[in-house]
Amino acid sequence: MLRETFKICFAHVKRHDVALTTIRLMAGHSKWTNIKHLKAEKDGCKAVLFAKISRQIRLAIQEGNSVDPALNSTLRSVIDKAVKQNVPFVTIQNVLNSFQNNKLQFTKHRLGIQYKKKVFVICIINTNNFPGFKMDATAMIRKSGGIFVDVRHIFEDFGWIKAHYAELFLFANRQTFEEKVFEDAVEFGAEDVQIVDYRSGTVNFICDPSYLIAISKRLQSSGYCVEKSEHIFYAHDLVKLTSDQHDSYKVFLKKLQILPGVENIYDNVKQ
Template sequence: MLRNVLNICCAHIKHPNVNLTTRRLMAGHSKWANIKHLKAEKDEYKAVLFAKILRQIRLAIQEGDSVDPALNSMLRSEIDKAVKQNVPFDTIQNTLRRFQNNKMQFTKHRLGIQYKKNVFVICIINTNNFSGFKMDATAMIKKSGGIFVDVTHIFEDFGWIRARLAEVVLYPKSQTFEEKVFEDAIEFGAEDVKVVDCSSRTVNFKCDPTYLTALCKRLQINGYTVEKSEHIFYAHDPVKLTSELHDAYQVFLKKLQILPGVENIYDNVKE
């Protein structure tokens, strides 16, 4: 054993530069590989994010029935969000031109998934080719340990809208902003309302999910800018995952998130 150690030491003394250079090269190679890997992940995330933002612009055009941001507050809000996320302005303009005369309609779909034993997922998809999406998604989901199931009994659902009342909207001085908002909520058919910020006149409305689109339009007609609307699913009994299952689920979740058309994912996993 001692002889072997001495031989190894002598080899390093005879050829010190060879091993040192090799180690440096290997360390550099490892660092370069890590940089490439991180850049690839970042580029993939950016591509998925941009695709989702552009889909939201397309949906805003469809729901607001106009490619003019001045006439479509939902579109104006989505364009503002796109700019904040550093989507190139040329890309936004090309998207508006492409959809101006395009009659292709996106439709919203919902998929229920059971992952492993006790994780239940609702996946919201916006696409013009749902059968194609499901065909592409099925192989990945099954390979990861998931199956399609009905999970509606696991969740409570409701419509949620964040809106901002324009400053030009006047109401009696005897009426406070909160009173104005509550009165509007009752009149427009919302189930609940919460003032987020009085200074910016930002409000959250809650409604029956089937009334979500209609309430958005009602708010816009009456001086509100809809900044975001969502059909939300909230798990009745969230579950805590083991460390091993949590890590495996995060890998599955990432694969699900990058599927073209996926907008939102809800699950029963406790944070």
């Protein structure tokens, strides 16, 4: 059975991307104090972003078995994303060079956390030392009021691939393009598909998460440019926090986001 409409599923997703951490001006006694605080915040966010991009590049190289973006479409997508986020090319090149001399394998892991009874969190980690990560994270999580739990009954998941067809001019009209997209979705094993923007040929494919990489590769070999693919988690029921609870949770969330190896965070908190 096909998923519920993509819009409904995705509307429930609450993802806290480390790279999108909001920078807020901290109070101080002078303009210079504020500037120093703001610069420290920006530098901290930049360091977290660069570390995250480095891990994603390493993982893309492992998955694609190549350090050449021309031969590794997953790596090419990560590099394009890094450039759009103003990561210096020299930083990207240094990561590529270091991977050739460093054979440590990065793997993705998932941690379930319950925070102060009402909030449930899924934390996606990309690391070469998961036991070490968990040991370092445990003290902070417990001190903040959280515990590790199985949250699978709280969340549902699906694979999401955002792509656009590179040669849209081959299709006479929207109808012929739609027919092509739906035929490809069926052939490649996607469970649902949505045309986001016909003018740019942008399409969302929904699939079983275990088929994300395989379907992405088939799309790329069939004329699509994959912009993003992600294993999405969304909560069945959202909880509303009081102002004080929300402020407390934001502090905990920020501590999670800066842990080395954290990629994405999903929760059941209502916006």
